[in-house]
Amino acid sequence: MSKKGDQRREAIVAAAARMFWENGFAATSIAEIAGEAGVPQGNMFYYYRTKADLALAVADVFVEETQSLITEAESAAVEPRQRIRFLLNRLGQSNQSRVKNGCPISAAVRDFRRAAPEASTRAGQSFELIVSFIARELQKTGPRPSIALARARSMVVEWQGGIALAHAFSDMTVLAESLRRAEQSLQIGP
Secondary structure, X not given: OOHXXXXXXXXXXXXXXXXXXXXXXXXXXXXXXXXXXXOOHHHHHHHOOOHHHXXXXXXXXXXXXXXXXXXXXXXXXXXXXXXXXXXXXXXXXXXXXXXXXXXXXXXXXXXXXXXXXHHHHHHHHHHHHHHHHHHHHHHOOOOOHHHHHHHHHHHHHHHHXXXXXXXXXXXXXXXXXXXXXXXXXXXXXX
């Protein structure tokens, strides 16, 4: 594909990701995505044959961005707890948009499930990457693998629960408190 084609494909996926997040998958039409991306509606089929294909492309971006964030966290520090703190801090940088619209990955997992199940599963892999990273890092501090995995899941549950309540209450402090609790859980011994 040409450079212009790649740019259009990226614009379409970016527009779809934002619109699916803000409006919901079912409530967003291909025509609206085309308009937002600046692509003629008739050309959308050339880039993505179905809305489910577009959902899968959005999910792929979530997974790629999550992997990139984890790679960044791995090189940010030597000590495992510092790597996890780095990850939590980076996740916290998007608090305002999460309070306004909820979690885009969680929304994708939920919204894609019925019409685009492959995309739902793919989006969920972002959470799997985060849980696995945290569990690996925690395990380096002493806990058995099963304990490290349980704590990693607990941290992600705390973060996601914080997003859900902050979104419901339109209250940033709920999410900030949730991330603080997740970080404080790192102080627990093996």
